Amino acid sequence: MIGMTRDTLSSMWPFTSRTHTNEHPELFLTNTLSGKKERFVSLRPNAATLYSCGPTVYDRASIGNLRAYVFADTLARALSYAGYKVQRVINITDVGHLVADAEQGEDKMDSTAKREHKTPQEIAAHYTGLFFNDIQALNIDASDITFPRATEYIREQIAMVETLEGQGFAYPADDGIYFDTSKFPGYGKLGGIDTSTLQAGARITTTSSKRHPHDFALWRFAKAGDLQQWDSPWGKGNPGWHIECSAMSRALLGPEIDIHTGGIDHIGVHHNNEIAQSEALTQKPFVRYWMHNAFLTMTGEKISKSLGNVFYISDITARGIHPLALRYFFLQAHYRTPLAFSWDALAGAAEALTRLWRIAKETRREAAGKSAHSSAQTEFAALLMDDLATPQAIGLLWETLRDQSLSAAERLGILDAADKLLGLSLENPPLPETFSLSELPDAIRLIAEERETARKARDFREADRLRAEIETRGYRVDDRPEGTVFSPILTTR
Numbered sequence: 001m002i003g004m005t006r007d008t009l010s011s012m013w014p015f016t017s018r019t020h021t022n023e024h025p026e027l028f029l030t031n032t033l034s035g036k037k038e039r040f041v042s043l044r045p046n047a048a049t050l051y052s053c054g055p056t057v058y059d060r061a062s063i064g065n066l067r068a069y070v071f072a073d074t075l076a077r078a079l080s081y082a083g084y085k086v087q088r089v090i091n092i093t094d095v096g097h098l099v100a101d102a103e104q105g106e107d108k109m110d111s112t113a114k115r116e117h118k119t120p121q122e123i124a125a126h127y128t129g130l131f132f133n134d135i136q137a138l139n140i141d142a143s144d145i146t147f148p149r150a151t152e153y154i155r156e157q158i159a160m161v162e163t164l165e166g167q168g169f170a171y172p173a174d175d176g177i178y179f180d181t182s183k184f185p186g187y188g189k190l191g192g193i194d195t196s197t198l199q200a201g202a203r204i205t206t207t208s209s210k211r212h213p214h215d216f217a218l219w220r221f222a223k224a225g226d227l228q229q230w231d232s233p234w235g236k237g238n239p240g241w242h243i244e245c246s247a248m249s250r251a252l253l254g255p256e257i258d259i260h261t262g263g264i265d266h267i268g269v270h271h272n273n274e275i276a277q278s279e280a281l282t283q284k285p286f287v288r289y290w291m292h293n294a295f296l297t298m299t300g301e302k303i304s305k306s307l308g309n310v311f312y313i314s315d316i317t318a319r320g321i322h323p324l325a326l327r328y329f330f331l332q333a334h335y336r337t338p339l340a341f342s343w344d345a346l347a348g349a350a351e352a353l354t355r356l357w358r359i360a361k362e363t364r365r366e367a368a369g370k371s372a373h374s375s376a377q378t379e380f381a382a383l384l385m386d387d388l389a390t391p392q393a394i395g396l397l398w399e400t401l402r403d404q405s406l407s408a409a410e411r412l413g414i415l416d417a418a419d420k421l422l423g424l425s426l427e428n429p430p431l432p433e434t435f436s437l438s439e440l441p442d443a444i445r446l447i448a449e450e451r452e453t454a455r456k457a458r459d460f461r462e463a464d465r466l467r468a469e470i471e472t473r474g475y476r477v478d479d480r481p482e483g484t485v486f487s488p489i490l491t492t493r
């Protein structure tokens, strides 16, 4: 064997591609550009760049927004599992995003700052902090993520706009510098948008002297009341919303990146605008794989403040539900499938996750912490490699855990793989505390004592009735050989 390289060895092997696949499982992703599932091939070997459109920090992230970040985190976990070193960016929008996503009007940051009698910087710092808490609560692995603020990249944004103007892709209008969409062939190519119906931004206004309805602001001239403004070749002003993602992606990840993610609402305008300005600048592809998550909806409707159905992580914890139940709930659906939120469905996810945590803890104990590989583990990972088939992967996980023909070590092996890929804290389950009878709140302790009496008298019907009563009051009853223990039920009560 001496002198034989891996290549000569593998060329002797009848299943050469298999050998390669075993080292780096192949990953398939649905690319919005082609509308098809494609094999992922990175620009650089063993490395992947991933940009995700981040929050506008004028408010807390709703649970709908959080679906987008759990999706991107699951994607990053799949990329790491497939052997890629992932370099990630999630931008923090602290300027440029106008109220109602409009092309003209007030900046969302300014609007909140004025209402709360604070500076936009104070507003940004506050909501950025809350965003970081949210993503931590959802086990989003931030170790490979850079979080650039749009206000820290003003110079790069101005430089891009200047170049685009020099190239003839941008022109001055009354209120700012606009991108000329007629100069960019294939504008609207992402998602096959029909540009004859595509709105420029959310609204077409008549006040601007822009040339075409789909043209969009790259830079806005300062107007009275603007709280954030910078010097530029065009006088004082502030950046358009779309340019920040192009400028920060370019500055931090390079002119061409592997994957860009966001919710489907961004396909039509925001991402087509990012493509237009980035590709006009470099005359090269900007992103190889565009990926979009479907929406989290409430009873078939969009989540929005005006509909009064916006919920936050704090609403979940206030109901005694662990935030990771939300992650489990998201993963039960494929990222490309719309998902309807309800408190009952979330409570169901919480129950299932608590059960999974208990099994994980028990399995680790049984296996004495030693895991073994099984074909079920390979199958599990293969499902994630198939465009992040999380619902099927969770199904397989449950099936495997029930399969008594597998050893505890093999069951632990799949749990460890699931922990890496799904991020559900299976290695170190944050199980709710348990209480002994004497530690219960008085009102519940009295019922529990009555139940003990009924059990001793072998009146099981009464004991069951009292168990149900205790559960209605929020405590699960678990009769163990060493005595009965009680744990808070993670439900909506």
Ligand code: AMP
Pocket (backbone or CB within 6 Å): 053, 054, 055, 056, 063, 064, 065, 066, 067, 068, 261, 262, 263, 264, 265, 266, 293, 294, 295, 296, 297, 303
């Ligand atoms: P925004 O702060 O509105 O720019 O949104 C942040 C991210 O959340 C973007 O990727 C949006 O596309 C995404 N998003 C917004 N609302 C929802 C929702 N209800 N369900 C899933 N993703 C959403």
Ligand code: ZN
Pocket (backbone or CB within 6 Å): 052, 053, 054, 245, 270
């Ligand atoms: Zn963006």
